[in-house]
Amino acid sequence: MKQKIARNLQRLLGKDKVFSTPEDLYCYSYDGTFLTGSPVAVVRPTSSQEVAAVVRLAAAERIPIVPRGAGTGLSGGAVPEADSIVLDMTAMNRILEIDRNNMLAVVEPGVVTASLHRAVESMGLFYPPDPSSSHVSTLGGNIAECAGGPRGLKYGVTRDYVLGLEVVLASGEIIECGGKTVKNVSGYDLTRLLVGSEGTLGIVTRAYLRLIPRPAGRETLRADFKYIDQAAEAITAVISAGILPAALELMDDVTIRCVENYLHTGLPLDVEAILLIEVDGPAAILGEQIRHIAALCAQCGAARVKVAQNDAQAAELWRARKAVSPALVQIKPTKISEDATVPRSQVPALIGAIKDIARKYRLTIAIFGHAGDGNLHPNLLVDKSDSDEMARAEAATAEIFQAALSLGGTLSGEHGIGILKAPFLALEYGPAGVDVMKKIKDALDPQGILNPGKVFGRS
Numbered sequence: 001m002k003q004k005i006a007r008n009l010q011r012l013l014g015k016d017k018v019f020s021t022p023e024d025l026y027c028y029s030y031d032g033t034f035l036t037g038s039p040v041a042v043v044r045p046t047s048s049q050e051v052a053a054v055v056r057l058a059a060a061e062r063i064p065i066v067p068r069g070a071g072t073g074l075s076g077g078a079v080p081e082a083d084s085i086v087l088d089m090t091a092m093n094r095i096l097e098i099d100r101n102n103m104l105a106v107v108e109p110g111v112v113t114a115s116l117h118r119a120v121e122s123m124g125l126f127y128p129p130d131p132s133s134s135h136v137s138t139l140g141g142n143i144a145e146c147a148g149g150p151r152g153l154k155y156g157v158t159r160d161y162v163l164g165l166e167v168v169l170a171s172g173e174i175i176e177c178g179g180k181t182v183k184n185v186s187g188y189d190l191t192r193l194l195v196g197s198e199g200t201l202g203i204v205t206r207a208y209l210r211l212i213p214r215p216a217g218r219e220t221l222r223a224d225f226k227y228i229d230q231a232a233e234a235i236t237a238v239i240s241a242g243i244l245p246a247a248l249e250l251m252d253d254v255t256i257r258c259v260e261n262y263l264h265t266g267l268p269l270d271v272e273a274i275l276l277i278e279v280d281g282p283a284a285i286l287g288e289q290i291r292h293i294a295a296l297c298a299q300c301g302a303a304r305v306k307v308a309q310n311d312a313q314a315a316e317l318w319r320a321r322k323a324v325s326p327a328l329v330q331i332k333p334t335k336i337s338e339d340a341t342v343p344r345s346q347v348p349a350l351i352g353a354i355k356d357i358a359r360k361y362r363l364t365i366a367i368f369g370h371a372g373d374g375n376l377h378p379n380l381l382v383d384k385s386d387s388d389e390m391a392r393a394e395a396a397t398a399e400i401f402q403a404a405l406s407l408g409g410t411l412s413g414e415h416g417i418g419i420l421k422a423p424f425l426a427l428e429y430g431p432a433g434v435d436v437m438k439k440i441k442d443a444l445d446p447q448g449i450l451n452p453g454k455v456f457g458r459s
């Protein structure tokens with residue numbers, strides 16, 4: 001059966017776009033989580049028509065299809081269902097157009113996010129969504145997860161920049177929704193429905209992305225706080241002063257220790273939290289803004305405030321934040337990265353709750369993330385071969401979700417539901433809310449072949 005599927009796919013796309021040896025399949029068996037799955041074949045199409053042909057074949061044979069970008073997802077979205085066909089979208093990686101007059105880009109889904117950043121910035125334009133994985137993640141994966149990142153506070157998330165999509169449906173039909181106009185209220189907003197749908201409603205084969213002018217300059221500072229509550233106060237103080245930073249990132253004491261242990265860059269080990277704050281915009285106002293933020297941090301009790309004096313110093317401040325993921329895996333082999341998100345004012349309460357949960361379950365939980373928009377990343381550092389520790393981690397995760405929801409928040413600010421959070425979706429939406437989503441899924445994918453097991457779990 002497996003060989004027959006591979007042969008049929010080769011007939012459609014040619015031998016060089018189909019992979020089915022055990023070694024090939026192993027490379028596609030995982031994503032950024034600790035989960036794994038075994039596909040039957042991997043295809044790497046180079047056009048929308050090829051994607052449609054593969055989907056038609058899968059529909060006829062009722063074979064699950066798992067779209068995949070760079071595989072950096074943190075909820076299990078690209079982990080293959082057993083005996084599925086993985087659609088590796090990375091060969092559809094052309095920036096088709098950068099339209100300066102209409103301030104938009106037309107891209108294929110396999111474009112690496114940072115490549116688009118570089119291309120548009122060289123033309124004085126800006127594509128703000130910037131997940132911390134942007135040097136590897138693809139725009140298709142960003143769209144499917146509605147990726148966020150540090151710039152979400154000021155600039156919003158991927159959804160806010162997707163003007164239109166070309167999508168291959170579960171039937172193999174190709175549709176376009178939205179397009180090059182900034183305004184569009186024709187019929188239902190299918191573009192918004194598809195963004196964040198985690199590959200369960202359609203395969204994105206082209207995207208129209210809104211661009212804005214590139215900010216003229218940026219200023220960055222780091223503030224160290226002996227107590228985490230002081231950092232939380234500083235976040236409120238900055239935002240209530242009417243300043244909207246381009247990034248407002250928090251690292252707690254556990255995270256700081258892990259990063260220092262990894263980078264040896266002189267991070268303070270005597271504080272409970274550091275904030276990394278960046279403002280951008282017209283150069284004339286930035287100096288005053290960053291001084292104002294530094295003063296507010298000092299008023300809230302910052303032990304030290306370090307303002308970067310040039311680009312190299314700003315990059316050095318960011319280096320610590322960007323090293324968080326590799327630093328954490330030095331501590332334990334398995335990292336469960338959550339993204340519980342609450343209204344900004346509830347960040348201190350969520351941090352307190354997570355610290356209590358860590359103590360209760362005897363776990364190391366590093367907390368960092370985009371505190372300015374209430375999006376924290378509690379990372380549980382565990383060892384998946386230790387069944388007792390994994391059971392404690394599972395119970396702790398459920399309590400973190402409950403804490404976020406009881407504070408008016410959500411299970412996921414940017415990583416999606418995937419497999420990992422599927423059992424908890426009804427906690428947020430209730431059975432009736434989940435039922436509405438299931439009806440949409442059934443209408444668009446009646447055979448359930450598009451990324452099954454994701455968002456709703458296995459039925």
Ligand SMILES: Cc1cc2nc3c(=O)[nH]c(=O)nc-3n(C[C@H](O)[C@H](O)[C@H](O)COP(=O)(O)OP(=O)(O)OC[C@H]3O[C@@H](n4cnc5c(N)ncnc54)[C@H](O)[C@@H]3O)c2cc1C
Nearest residue numbers: 069070071072073077131132138140141142144148199204
């Ligand atoms: C170190 C690190 C830092 C990260 N930081 C952030 C962050 O700051 N903010 C953030 O939001 N996320 C972050 N992430 C998570 C992840 O990078 C994002 O979710 C990203 O958008 C995934 O892109 P990808 O190309 O790797 O997608 P994949 O992991 O390959 O796939 C993700 C989902 O998209 C679907 N998919 C992929 N391509 C398509 C397509 N063409 N059509 C339909 N569905 C598709 C897949 O089926 C899957 O459900 C981080 C991950 C890591 C490892």
